[in-house]
Amino acid sequence: MKDWQLKTPVVFLIFNRPDTTEKVFEVIRQAKPPKLLVVADGPRVDRPEDIEKCAAARAVIDRVDWDCQVLTNYSETNLGCQERVASGLDWAFDNAEEAIILEDDCVPHITFFRYCEELLEYYRDDKRIMVISGQNVQFGRKRCDYSYYFSRYNHIWGWASWKRAWEYYDFDMKLWPKLREDGWLKDILTDPHFVKVWTYAFDSVYNGKINTWDHRWTFSCWINSGLTVLPNVNLITNIGAGRDDATHTKKVYAYSSIPAEEMTFPLKHPDFMIRDAIADDFSQDLYYDYKAKFWKRVRIKLQNILKIQDSRYKIQ
Template sequence: MSDLATVLIFTYRRIPKKLIESLKANKISKYSILYIFSDGFKNETDKEDVLKVRKFIKNIDGFKRVNIIERKRNYGLSSNILDGITTIIKKYGKVIVLEDDLIVSKDFLEYMNEALDFYKNNKQIWSIAGYSPPLKCLKSYNKDVFLAPRVNSWGWATWKDRWEIVDWDIKDWEEFKRSKDSIRKFNFGGNDLYKMLELQMLGKIDSWAIRWCYNQYKYGAYTLYPKYSKVKNMGFDSLGTHNNIKNDKWFVDISNKKIKLEHVWPDEELISCFKNYHDLSFYSRVGYLLRKYGGYNVAKKIIKMLKLK
């Protein structure tokens, strides 16, 4: 294995204790450089949690070097990630990106670094995913990795040459939204993709991930997924910035099974299965309409209250 990728953690109100413990269980963590970006608090209510996070991260060890960036103001998740990755990837050329609500396998860093080295010259691969959804079709799939036309932000990695060509402003939006064929192709990764991008362009959401995903589509690229998930998301709680309603659909068991890397090509049957898994449910469609036309936050609070009863 050549030089190890720099690891980036983005945090806000949640103390990333479980994530750090799981990373330190990786044999090569002590050889890895870690950057932690602690976002500034939005208000006095969040201040106490942010200060607790900063107290915790100042005592982290078990890595080659720990660098802490404390934001003096609240950037928000999207800006914090975009600025952080852009700054670090210019210096190191490749990054592994994590958020504070994740837990990783004991070989997560090994898998990520090996995949970054193995696929670095394959420009068809846009990023490496650590999380993999529990697709039933994977049970009969005979390889350890597969390609999907959708990025995943729950533990992932990429290279400088992919990151630097991204158009974060989506300058071709007006042209794209008028092309039914382009929208259909973009939605090969799930029919929620166009709707999320639309909400982004309308200013209804602030997502770096959907813009990252759209640029992958524009370049005809894919994300490489492991058959066995190396990441679990624990962020469906009150501390989550976006995912704060529990959803068992995305639950997986973390696998420590060795991933065999090999050159793979898009599998139409698997991509169809992947798309069906990500397609919007009835309730998600309603959520999209509420976001677009108003009432989403009120509806989310009501649902949350009903689930707590």
């Protein structure tokens, strides 16, 4: 890493948490990107304390002390999660052909940046790949002998992508009603239970019951048969889960506390591009089963505890 220098722009999504913003910023500072694009939402009208907190989070960016072009896209009003992130990434990809993206509570291992940059270059012209993610929720299970594998799930706790992929982002999910009627998800997901889970999720977002941008991104990737690259070790730790000021992660889940590890180089690339169905099934059960019954959640958590006790991981 000593002879390597990051060349890829970094997009930093911030809001009202100066403490977590500072921790992520310190790792960005170590990586020294040549361009830093900062997207910030504005204070909420019904939360007067947001004014000071948002200002403090933005003040962290003033600490840039390396040779860096800093571009800011700060909203003076509160747009909400889905609109602010979506419009912010639209702006970012108007200013960069490819970028590494971090939210204010996703602390990366320093090797995350090189991992993203090398794979952004490696798959730059391969439209089958839409996302490079730094998140791994396999709890130490090595799914292959390579540095990474392929997934349908575009985990967004630390990721990277290209303008050519983000151009497919469909904020309005225009095709969802027709695809829902046609039973399209049955072609994507083989388990009828998860067809129901994702139908519920997409319905909730489409109908405005859930204010989030990431399910819209998942939908956009799936309708374009896009794959995500996932590392064989976890490169991101989320420090925002369980906090009162968390937007969507007010509960602490087992996968929230997986520590970040080092990616080794040179990267070992897979010889073929096939989605890892076993890894996806594991992620599906653990990560996306929003309507799982209580005892199923207990069983999954116990299995993970037993696995973690045989490794360095600890569920907090």
